[in-house]
Amino acid sequence: MSSSAVSKEASSGGALPNALALTLLLPLVLLLAGAFITPILVLLAESFFAPQFTLEHYVKGLTQPLYLGVLMRTIRTACVVTAMCFILGYPVALVMSRQKGRRVIYLAACVLIPLWTSVLVRSYAWIVLLQRKGIVNNALTELGFIGEPLKLLYTDAAVMLAMTHVLLPYMILPIYSALIAISPDLDKAARNLGAGPVSSFFRVVFPNSLPGVYAGTIIVFILALGFYVTPALVGGPQSMTIATLIAQQTTELLNWPFAGALAGILLAATLGLVSVFGRFLRIGKGA
Amino acid sequence: MQSLKSVNWGRLSLNAYAAAVLVFLMIPSLLIIPISLGSEPFIQFPPRSLSLRWYLELISDPAWVESFIFSLKIAVATTVTATIVGTLAALALVRGRLKFASALQVLTLAPLVVPHIVIAVALYLVFAPIGLTGSFLGFLIAHSMLSVPYVVITVTSALQKLDPSLEFAALSCGASRPKAFFLVVLPNIAPGVAAGAIFAFLASFDEATVSFFISGIEGKTITRKLFEDIDYNLTPVIASVSSVILMISVLLMLFVERMRGSKSQD
Numbered sequence: 001m002s003s004s005a006v007s008k009e010a011s012s013g014g015a016l017p018n019a020l021a022l023t024l025l026l027p028l029v030l031l032l033a034g035a036f037i038t039p040i041l042v043l044l045a046e047s048f049f050a051p052q053f054t055l056e057h058y059v060k061g062l063t064q065p066l067y068l069g070v071l072m073r074t075i076r077t078a079c080v081v082t083a084m085c086f087i088l089g090y091p092v093a094l095v096m097s098r099q100k101g102r103r104v105i106y107l108a109a110c111v112l113i114p115l116w117t118s119v120l121v122r123s124y125a126w127i128v129l130l131q132r133k134g135i136v137n138n139a140l141t142e143l144g145f146i147g148e149p150l151k152l153l154y155t156d157a158a159v160m161l162a163m164t165h166v167l168l169p170y171m172i173l174p175i176y177s178a179l180i181a182i183s184p185d186l187d188k189a190a191r192n193l194g195a196g197p198v199s200s201f202f203r204v205v206f207p208n209s210l211p212g213v214y215a216g217t218i219i220v221f222i223l224a225l226g227f228y229v230t231p232a233l234v235g236g237p238q239s240m241t242i243a244t245l246i247a248q249q250t251t252e253l254l255n256w257p258f259a260g261a262l263a264g265i266l267l268a269a270t271l272g273l274v275s276v277f278g279r280f281l282r283i284g285k286g287a
Numbered sequence: 288m289q290s291l292k293s294v295n296w297g298r299l300s301l302n303a304y305a306a307a308v309l310v311f312l313m314i315p316s317l318l319i320i321p322i323s324l325g326s327e328p329f330i331q332f333p334p335r336s337l338s339l340r341w342y343l344e345l346i347s348d349p350a351w352v353e354s355f356i357f358s359l360k361i362a363v364a365t366t367v368t369a370t371i372v373g374t375l376a377a378l379a380l381v382r383g384r385l386k387f388a389s390a391l392q393v394l395t396l397a398p399l400v401v402p403h404i405v406i407a408v409a410l411y412l413v414f415a416p417i418g419l420t421g422s423f424l425g426f427l428i429a430h431s432m433l434s435v436p437y438v439v440i441t442v443t444s445a446l447q448k449l450d451p452s453l454e455f456a457a458l459s460c461g462a463s464r465p466k467a468f469f470l471v472v473l474p475n476i477a478p479g480v481a482a483g484a485i486f487a488f489l490a491s492f493d494e495a496t497v498s499f500f501i502s503g504i505e506g507k508t509i510t511r512k513l514f515e516d517i518d519y520n521l522t523p524v525i526a527s528v529s530s531v532i533l534m535i536s537v538l539l540m541l542f543v544e545r546m547r548g549s550k551s552q553d
Binding site: 032088119126 | 304305378401493495
């Protein structure tokens with residue numbers, strides 16, 4: 001009896017029987033179906049069938065100059081933020097990848113602590129820095145660079161700056177993982193064959209780090225497209241993005257069909273990007 | 288000699304650039320702490336004199352204390368729920384032989400990719416008519432869904448590193464599946480489970496967008512209250528709340544890193 005049980009386990013290599021595996025997955029499936037898939041489907045249904053089938057709300061969102069402007073601004077902001085994150089982040093990842101021992105831990109802490117600091121806290125910090133009587137304006141006035149405080153807060157530039165700050169760790173970490181996976185022998189071989197450090201970097205190291213660059217770029221771009229908190233707090237009425245527009249349509253105007261259509265557009269853009277570039281994605285703060 | 292010199296300059300400027308970027312990353316969060324310790328009735332940097340005035344104001348304001356406790360309760364319940372649900376699912380995904388496992392894995396990660404504003408308004412739309420907005424249960428459901436991917440990711444990677452023959456050996460020696468799990472598998476993946484639990488806690492406690500939408504007039508999380516006050520009532524109390532949240536996040540992250548460090552030394 002017991003020997004047949006053992007051989008049964010042996011033949012399955014210790015794998016879980018399907019019925020047990022399905023039972024273990026059931027709570028997750030219920031949670032995702034109830035709290036994620038169903039609500040999003042209800043929201044999308046609202047955008048198409050209110051009260052009967054129409055594409056009017058999508059047409060409105062994609063053609064009226066006011067809303068098209070918001071879409072364009074959102075895309076432009078996401079592009080600028082992604083580019084800034086790359087320009088600021090790549091050298092940091094490169095320097096981190098060349099350190100050893102304790103210094104890696106200190107540098108990593110400088111990247112991870114901001115990553116795990118609440119987005120609200122960091123947006124608040126930018127308000128304190130950039131407001132009319134804020135730290136930056138005060139410093140500039142006292143140093144005599146400006147007579148009148150500048151309008152820094154509630155502008156597109158403020159949104160871009162704060163978003164770059166919030167999203168920068170998401171660019172640094174994937175590039176860092178790609179860089180430390182490149183064997184140092186490759187660089188050494190290039191140097192032995194006569195390449196200088198710059199040439200070795202651009203012809204050997206950088207091309208090999210591209211998967212990390214793609215991953216960082218796609219994560220930052222996607223998060224920037226749908227970002228709500230920072231534009232809502234740091235941006236002004238003139239710097240509305242698709243996320244703040246969705247919020248305004250639901251909380252102030254109660255225009256659910258239109259909000260649903262805007263959410264549908266944002267969702268389609270996000271999932272489209274993920275399906276095209278998804279193979280580079282390795283998501284997760286802890287991964 | 289000349290080339291050696293130019294190498295040094297290149298390296299030096301690269302290091303200086305990276306240091307400047309790291310300062311840019313750290314400064315805004317660190318700024319909050321001295322501001323919270325100021326004594327003036329407005330935001331002052333650097334503070335003229337230090338005091339705990341705004342911390343005292345914080346703990347004597349029932350609205351802040353209530354929202355803090357509400358958030359804490361939600362985060363603890365979310366951590367328990369997401370950790371159990373996520374660990375069970377990770378077991379099935381790694382050790383099972385299901386054909387659709389990879390598709391399900393993608394679906395599990397979807398809440399991390401889909402913009403939170405979309406999830407937030409969608410949840411509000413279905414929660415409002417059935418009275419789940421502002422309720423403990425509503426937050427528990429929403430936050431568990433948002434946190435479960437972190438648990439699945441960390442537990443999956445812990446399970447993949449664990450030799451399945453250990454579990455197989457236990458089963459061969461006559462242990463039941465639950466016994467093999469609790470006595471052999473769980474102790475070995477415990478660091479991964481604990482890391483997943485901490486991520487789940489932070490994902491719930493820190494979550495701002497969804498919490499903003501599914502809060503009620505009663506039943507506000509600390510992030511909702513913070514959001515409102517940053518928008519309408521910018522006093523130094525916010526700096527003290529922010530400092531407290533910052534310290535909770537940093538302490539928990541240090542704990543995770545420490546756990547990982549000790550694990551890699553084994």
